[in-house]
Amino acid sequence: MDFFDKAGIMTIGTRFRMLNEKMTEDANKIYPMYNVDMKPKWFPVFYIVSKEGEKSITEIANQIGHSHPSVSKIVREMINHKVLSEKKDKNDGRKNNIRLTAKGKQIADRIEDQYADVKKAVAKILDQSKFNMWYAIEEFEMLLEQKSLLQRVKEEKKYREAKKIQIVPYDPKYNESFKRLNQEWIETYFEMEEADHKALDNPEKYIIDKGGKILFALYENEPVGVCALIKMENHEYDFELAKMAVLPKMKGKGIGYLLGKSVIEEAKSLGAQKLYLESNTILKPAIQLYKKLGFQKVIGFFTPYARCNIQMGLEIKKNIDINYR
Amino acid sequence: MDFFDKAGIMTIGTRFRMLNEKMTEDANKIYPMYNVDMKPKWFPVFYIVSKEGEKSITEIANQIGHSHPSVSKIVREMINHKVLSEKKDKNDGRKNNIRLTAKGKQIADRIEDQYADVKKAVAKILDQSKFNMWYAIEEFEMLLEQKSLLQRVKEEKKYREAKKIQIVPYDPKYNESFKRLNQEWIETYFEMEEADHKALDNPEKYIIDKGGKILFALYENEPVGVCALIKMENHEYDFELAKMAVLPKMKGKGIGYLLGKSVIEEAKSLGAQKLYLESNTILKPAIQLYKKLGFQKVIGFFTPYARCNIQMGLEIKKNIDINYR
DNA sequence: TATATTTACGTAATTAGTTACGTAAATAAC
DNA sequence: GTTATTTACGTAACTAATTACGTAAATATA
Numbered sequence: 022m023d024f025f026d027k028a029g030i031m032t033i034g035t036r037f038r039m040l041n042e043k044m045t046e047d048a049n050k051i052y053p054m055y056n057v058d059m060k061p062k063w064f065p066v067f068y069i070v071s072k073e074g075e076k077s078i079t080e081i082a083n084q085i086g087h088s089h090p091s092v093s094k095i096v097r098e099m100i101n102h103k104v105l106s107e108k109k110d111k112n113d114g115r116k117n118n119i120r121l122t123a124k125g126k127q128i129a130d131r132i133e134d135q136y137a138d139v140k141k142a143v144a145k146i147l148d149q150s151k152f153n154m155w156y157a158i159e160e161f162e163m164l165l166e167q168k169s170l171l172q173r174v175k176e177e178k179k180y181r182e183a184k185k186i187q188i189v190p191y192d193p194k195y196n197e198s199f200k201r202l203n204q205e206w207i208e209t210y211f212e213m214e215e216a217d218h219k220a221l222d223n224p225e226k227y228i229i230d231k232g233g234k235i236l237f238a239l240y241e242n243e244p245v246g247v248c249a250l251i252k253m254e255n256h257e258y259d260f261e262l263a264k265m266a267v268l269p270k271m272k273g274k275g276i277g278y279l280l281g282k283s284v285i286e287e288a289k290s291l292g293a294q295k296l297y298l299e300s301n302t303i304l305k306p307a308i309q310l311y312k313k314l315g316f317q318k319v320i321g322f323f324t325p326y327a328r329c330n331i332q333m334g335l336e337i338k339k340n341i342d343i344n345y346r
Numbered sequence: 347m348d349f350f351d352k353a354g355i356m357t358i359g360t361r362f363r364m365l366n367e368k369m370t371e372d373a374n375k376i377y378p379m380y381n382v383d384m385k386p387k388w389f390p391v392f393y394i395v396s397k398e399g400e401k402s403i404t405e406i407a408n409q410i411g412h413s414h415p416s417v418s419k420i421v422r423e424m425i426n427h428k429v430l431s432e433k434k435d436k437n438d439g440r441k442n443n444i445r446l447t448a449k450g451k452q453i454a455d456r457i458e459d460q461y462a463d464v465k466k467a468v469a470k471i472l473d474q475s476k477f478n479m480w481y482a483i484e485e486f487e488m489l490l491e492q493k494s495l496l497q498r499v500k501e502e503k504k505y506r507e508a509k510k511i512q513i514v515p516y517d518p519k520y521n522e523s524f525k526r527l528n529q530e531w532i533e534t535y536f537e538m539e540e541a542d543h544k545a546l547d548n549p550e551k552y553i554i555d556k557g558g559k560i561l562f563a564l565y566e567n568e569p570v571g572v573c574a575l576i577k578m579e580n581h582e583y584d585f586e587l588a589k590m591a592v593l594p595k596m597k598g599k600g601i602g603y604l605l606g607k608s609v610i611e612e613a614k615s616l617g618a619q620k621l622y623l624e625s626n627t628i629l630k631p632a633i634q635l636y637k638k639l640g641f642q643k644v645i646g647f648f649t650p651y652a653r654c655n656i657q658m659g660l661e662i663k664k665n666i667d668i669n670y671r
Numbered sequence: 672t673a674t675a676t677t678t679a680c681g682t683a684a685t686t687a688g689t690t691a692c693g694t695a696a697a698t699a700a701c
Numbered sequence: 702g703t704t705a706t707t708t709a710c711g712t713a714a715c716t717a718a719t720t721a722c723g724t725a726a727a728t729a730t731a
Binding site: 677688 | 704
């Protein structure tokens, strides 16, 4: 139907249901042709018990991919129709062992011809198909197992949104955002300190004028993330990566990574060789990000921040300049 | 799963359900990612109304392939969530026109990104597949529309059973069957006549000894069908095809056609050129069969049978003997 | 114009599955 | 050996669809 093509995968449920209804309707007429007292919904249970012999409710449920209450109900129906019989397990009083009755065995016998006929009929359909539905479903299930639809959609979303993020250099008009974004997370986990106030209230004086940089991430022209590069004087490290913040509702879009990468590039272009940063181990996603950017734990440096309990460093690799000429 | 491969198409319902459950679970998590107040089961209704504007309950139901009560309930839920609004049709008081509210329009707007992301995610799965599931289902549906599973299974059954049918020549041990099979249908529709008794009680004398033939159809070595070829003396036609009968519960397996073909072959090998038969038009399947065998209506011959209201004839074509030497 | 049929759609009952929960038996942990 | 946890499975409640049915409006028919 046209609707399915337009609306796509989100309607797969309806499509499956309709196809299944058609098949069930036919199955309902096929069983009597073989003189078999069977309902389509009984079939999976019947098949397992007839092919593999006595089985408990849970074993059947696991094999056919139903919940155990479903099997319990189907088995009850089939017992009422004298197709199955039940018997408590001798060694395990919880188990209810299910097996075919004489009538069930008779059905198993008669149904063999039906299996053969249905298999041939379906094989002919699939042979005529360019895209074998049986294999297609198997393949689809396999690919979803490797990576779920949810995961795949998340990736597409992240990718699409990342393209909408712009990294721009410092501009006084973002001063208020610079403070707000940082204050937000600092006050969530810690308290604002002396050094915070200095840098956040006057970035121009304390960061830019001292040879540092500030980069902003814009989403639809609104600042949603920030990261600063602060010049370190008389220090083994050239710059400190600091004041990194991302708007909470914009997390998970790779903005932090993008800012980090950009700041490192910036440092490189300023001739920096070693970057330094301070953080706290309760900020797990941040530490994770720093590691992803290449930072490793270092020790022994002085810090003015009370909240700092981890220090990290990164050696910037020079680009290897391959000259093909 | 192994179970599906072994048990085949009769478990397609379970397989569809499981795949659908997995997708629905993911869909439930995907909608909130886009800030959209939507349930997977609402989606088809939402899609139609958002893309095509105001629509009545039945129109929606037809387009998305649900029953109208289903749409009625879903719409009620969506109205409670302020996603849709309803309004009686001005010109037709039975109709309930459904459209998006402001909130619904906002959702339609937000969901566009989701469509794009989901489409890309699915496209990547299908591109990786050797058998494209979307096309595969479409193809399968199309092939089932051309000929239903039921029809296909019937054909396979007929073919398999036809192979189990043997056509054998007259043997006195089948005398009782010869009478029973014919008496059965004659007494169902008519009454036994003088000529019936003669032929059925003494086939050897009245048919075989006069240069005629009787063929039996055996199914698992039991006679289930019969047809006689009666020599016609001083007549334009060489033989009469008569006393054709098939056991009622064995109908629909092509036994009649097989007997007819065999009898015609037999006649040909006896040098016959024209066959004749008598019947009654209330026996529609029989007349149908005679036509299929090549008989055509003829008129004006004498008959001893009261039940005869149609006479038919067949000119036997000689095999064209192509000699390649 | 009156009457019969068809159409739209809401409510109720049914179906085939699910999850939630409780109980009893078996097994593991201390 | 007692206690805690896990397992088996039945019952109850829920879900998302269906079919069945009734009513009212619209349309066709005589």
